Amino acid sequence: MYNLALNDLKQSIASWRLWTLLGWLEVRQRYARSRLGPFWLTISTGVMIGSIGVVYGTLFGMKMSDYLPYLAVSLVLWTAFSATILEGSTAYISSGHYIRQAATPKLIFMLQVAWRNLVILAHNFLIVVLLLVVFGVKNWESLPVFIPALLLYMANALWIAMLVGLLSARFRDLPQIVAALLQVAFYVTPIIYRPNALTHYSFIVEWNPLAHLIELVRAPLIGELPSATTWAVTIGLAVFGWLFALAMTGRYLKRIPYWV
Template structure:
């Protein structure tokens, strides 16, 4: 673990590098586009509007309540799932650079996390607009969103560390992770509210991703995250980071040979 901790410290110290690389990747995706990265916002807005009308009608929900719930859920889930699925390719896609230059390896994990934070910032415009249109439920809970977001991304980061390392060794894993994230989307309360599963509450109660989504969603819809939600998310972060640093420290020197 000592090696991985040192690598993490060096990676954080090279923040100019991974922030620049992450930002350049976002810009390159939309080179010569007048709207640029805000195409992400437009596509997300269209998806939220179409899903909101259809599922809100099917579930008999008030649009005033359902659209902000859906928008926050989808925006935050997209940030998490994209970070994890792209994180599986963090070392593989940077293999040429890893083989040619001696740099801290966790830079490539931080690059993925930062890139998706930039995209989250663009998509979060939709949440702000909906809160402005339908009104903020509680100004007291809004400040809780910031520490909740930090804890949310810390959990996304340790998962990225683990899947990135394992995917470098086992090349079939990125496809498996993508399939698992798609499956998790349907069993996590994103399109539906947790209370709607009256007979199958265990789907939410035993789903750790449900607690992560609730952690960042609750403050924005006027609720304080429960003590259980905080406890589960903190426990996941502590155990996950210990696991991620342990695995990274053990196999750090093998990454150039795997990629």
Template sequence: MLSIAITDLRESLSSWRLWSLLGWIEIRQRYARSAVGPFWLTISMAVMIASIGAVYGTLFGQELREYLPFLSVGLVMWFLLAQIVNEGATVYIHSAHYIRQAATPKLLYVLQVVWRNLIILAHNFVIVIALLAIFGVKNWLVLPLFIPAFILFVLNAMWMAMIAGLLSARFRDLPQIIASLFQVAFYVTPIMYRPDSLVRFSWIVDLNPLSYLLHLVRGPLMGEVPTLLTWGVSAGMAAIGWTAAMWLTGRYLKRIPYWV
């Protein structure tokens, strides 16, 4: 089973011109005839960060110079994760016309979703860079850790999208369930509040694997070195998740055209 999935992944990666072009075209079509284009997402994200930062920063008694960068990284990275998984859940359904007409590798469409959202991330990440430039980088020595942390973050998002897309092609109610679960996870994941804020209910953060992923990418930007537990949980999730995703892909890859 794994050999089938590995072959499909290798062919998908070698077709990078196709999935990168499809992702770019979809963004251009989505914002056609718009003067600002994808930067509308950046503007809305900036307004959200400013609004939430002013309200929750006051409620939590946080200094804005500390809270705004913390909040911006959390929201921007959460938006990336949620979009990749939610769009991944419908990737085969929305690409049904391509899947039925051309014998293309199937994971190509998942790579298209990841690539498209990385382009959107590049627009939103301008906010993080601006806030770090305004309030300063706390620790330049820790900052390079963001690169391997970000790669591990994207790898985890990708296997989630792979499994969600495959199961959603078979069970059409699943995309709505996944979207609802991410709405709930938004409030139990330390995005708007610091992990140590839940004194009596710290187990909510400790048992939430998404909190480790978020801290993994937020820590280096905030001048903190992610703990070995954070690296271990994130790497373990990636190893187990990719194994499961590749097995499921190899097992049910040939059934996707019939499901969609």
């Protein structure tokens, strides 16, 4: 069971030229003949961060120099995470014509989704860089932690995408359910508000693994270091999640061409 999934994963990674090229081409095709191209995503995200930041920052009575970088990092990260999962849920379905016609490794399509959203994340991250330049970096020593934290963050997004993509190929109503659950998760995860804002309902953050995932990558950028609990939760989530996703993939990998 694991051997089949691991072999598929190994072949998919070895075909990195294919899925990086396909992911990059999809980003370019979305903005064909546009002068700004993917930077329209950056502009729209920047407008959203600015409008939400002014409104909610005023309502919460927070300093804009603290709240805007916090909000920008949170929204940019959440956009990449939710898009990876949502697009992963339809990855096998939308690539059905390739899967039925050629004996390609199946996890190529999941890596393609993850790469495509990393490219978009890189474009949107310019907003975070701009805000850090304007308001200053809080702690230079914490910044290097961002790189391993981001890799762990995307590793968790990828195994979830693998799982929902496999199940969605079998049950076609699942992508709509995933979209609804992600919308709920957005509101119960400290993205717009800070975790300490929930004084009477702190368990929503403490028992929410997504809160730890966001905090893992956000903390180094706002001058803090992720706690040991955050590292333990996110690493444990990645280990058990990947084991479960690979087990499911290995069991049902050969059925995907028939489902799509």
